[in-house]
Amino acid sequence: MDLAVIPRNLHFLLGGLVLTLELAAISLLGGFLLGILMGLGRLSSRKWIYYPATLYVNFFRSLPLILVIFWFYFMVPIIIGRPLGDFLSAIIAFIAFEAAYFAEIVRAGVQSIPQGQVMAGYSTGLGYYETMRNIVLPQALKNMVPPIVTQCVIIFQDTSLAYVIGLKEFLRRIYLVDSRELRSVELYLFAGFVYLVFCSIGTITSRRLEKRQIGR
Amino acid sequence: MLSYDFDWSVLWKHPYGRWMLEGIWTTITLSSLAFCIAVTVGLMVGVFRVLPNRITRLIGGSYVELIRNTPYLVQLFFWYFGLPSLLPQASEKWLYDHVPSLPYWTGVVCLGVYTASRVGEQIRAGMLSIPTDQYQAAFSTGLTTYQTYRYVIIPYAIRIIIPPFTTEFLTCFKNSALTMTIGVLETTGASYLIDSYTWHGLETTTAASVVYIVITLCVVLLMAWVERRIHIPGMIARGR
Numbered sequence: 001m002d003l004a005v006i007p008r009n010l011h012f013l014l015g016g017l018v019l020t021l022e023l024a025a026i027s028l029l030g031g032f033l034l035g036i037l038m039g040l041g042r043l044s045s046r047k048w049i050y051y052p053a054t055l056y057v058n059f060f061r062s063l064p065l066i067l068v069i070f071w072f073y074f075m076v077p078i079i080i081g082r083p084l085g086d087f088l089s090a091i092i093a094f095i096a097f098e099a100a101y102f103a104e105i106v107r108a109g110v111q112s113i114p115q116g117q118v119m120a121g122y123s124t125g126l127g128y129y130e131t132m133r134n135i136v137l138p139q140a141l142k143n144m145v146p147p148i149v150t151q152c153v154i155i156f157q158d159t160s161l162a163y164v165i166g167l168k169e170f171l172r173r174i175y176l177v178d179s180r181e182l183r184s185v186e187l188y189l190f191a192g193f194v195y196l197v198f199c200s201i202g203t204i205t206s207r208r209l210e211k212r213q214i215g216r
Numbered sequence: 217m218l219s220y221d222f223d224w225s226v227l228w229k230h231p232y233g234r235w236m237l238e239g240i241w242t243t244i245t246l247s248s249l250a251f252c253i254a255v256t257v258g259l260m261v262g263v264f265r266v267l268p269n270r271i272t273r274l275i276g277g278s279y280v281e282l283i284r285n286t287p288y289l290v291q292l293f294f295w296y297f298g299l300p301s302l303l304p305q306a307s308e309k310w311l312y313d314h315v316p317s318l319p320y321w322t323g324v325v326c327l328g329v330y331t332a333s334r335v336g337e338q339i340r341a342g343m344l345s346i347p348t349d350q351y352q353a354a355f356s357t358g359l360t361t362y363q364t365y366r367y368v369i370i371p372y373a374i375r376i377i378i379p380p381f382t383t384e385f386l387t388c389f390k391n392s393a394l395t396m397t398i399g400v401l402e403t404t405g406a407s408y409l410i411d412s413y414t415w416h417g418l419e420t421t422t423a424a425s426v427v428y429i430v431i432t433l434c435v436v437l438l439m440a441w442v443e444r445r446i447h448i449p450g451m452i453a454r455g456r
Contacts, residue, residue, distance in 0.1 A: 063388075
């Protein structure tokens with residue numbers, strides 16, 4: 001064991017951690033917004049909205065993330081005729097992929113709201129958009145918070161897959177340091193530890209929120 | 217506009233067709249073997265977490281937290297790059313020289329251990345969801361402990377656990393694609409390899425995507441059928 005390898009490369013590794021956090025934050029925000037649209041689409045009674053949304057969700061949920069990343073990094077540039085760059089293609093892949101999972105969270109959240117609430121909304125003269133915006137979504141969001149926090153943890157872990165296209169996020173930098181210093185055990189234990197700390201915060205938060213909701 | 221020369225024949229031309237088929241076969245065997253490990257270990261972890269014993273609960277709980285809160289890729293690299301270097305030099309060299317399918321077996325074990333944490337949670341949730349009335353009712357009709365489990369609890373538990381197990385198997389199946397990072401030529405790895413030989417990645421990646429979608433669909437349909445077959449009237453039915 002030679003733990004000195006970590007302080008020696010700490011600056012380089014922290015840079016990767018920042019990039020990982022950036023990736024996670026952007027994918028989270030984008031994925032969630034697209035996920036709301038897709039989730040509501042899955043609940044729509046209009047067939048031309050329902051079927052495309054369902055197809056989207058099921059399509060992305062049956063592909064491995066690594067394949068989706070390949071699609072946006074190698075294949076989409078061929079189709080559109082210009083490269084997207086590693087950061088942009090990773091971001092698009094993450095947003096497209098995570099949106100499918102968020103859509104299911106949103107759908108379950110909205111379905112947890114009793115039908116009476118929607119009827120009450122309509123009967124006071126509100127339209128679909130206003131009912132959703134002012135009555136259903138605020139209540140549903142509260143129910144959705146624990147699974148959303150869990151999904152944040154998953155997204156944070158998933159960003160490590162950007163490794164495959166050479167994006168220098170945390171895991172890729174660990175790998176680079178390892179190939180120079182040949183200290184696999186220390187470096188991967190350290191990587192695991194860092195991810196563990198960040199993810200545990202998320203997991204504990206999610207569990208707290210869940211307990212508080214049951215207690216309500 | 218799209219200036220790309222489609223040549224779908226790379227999917228069956230020699231030797232690429234064989235690589236692709238071998239890739240699909242590797243994906244199937246790797247994820248199935250890993251899932252067997254996951255169920256065995258997961259059963260232990262799940263039972264550990266509901267036993268009325270603080271130490272087993274601590275062990276089960278730490279296992280789940282440790283595995284679930286670190287990315288699968290980090291675990292895979294640790295198992296593949298890290299662990300062998302802890303061995304004495306001679307045996308490390310022997311391992312790399314004499315076990316040609318080392319990445320494959322590392323992938324199986326690592327994926328199994330990873331999925332076990334998720335399966336364990338599902339098993340725990342399944343066991344906790346069986347109402348205590350069931351036990352009391354079974355005991356009060358004079359069944360022994362063995363009979364209670366054999367005829368009342370287990371048949372009940374299996375039906376509760378099938379839908380989440382289907383999901384977990386599919387997650388395991390998709391996660392198997394990550395083993396390409398340590399050099400296993402499963403479906404994604406094979407499509408990537410053919411791409412680097414032929415520059416026809418669009419065809420191979422499409423083929424790989426179709427493979428994943430078709431297998432997922434088959435598993436979902438099969439399990440929905442199984443659920444319908446063993447459905448107990450009066451229990452909440454899912455997957456219909």
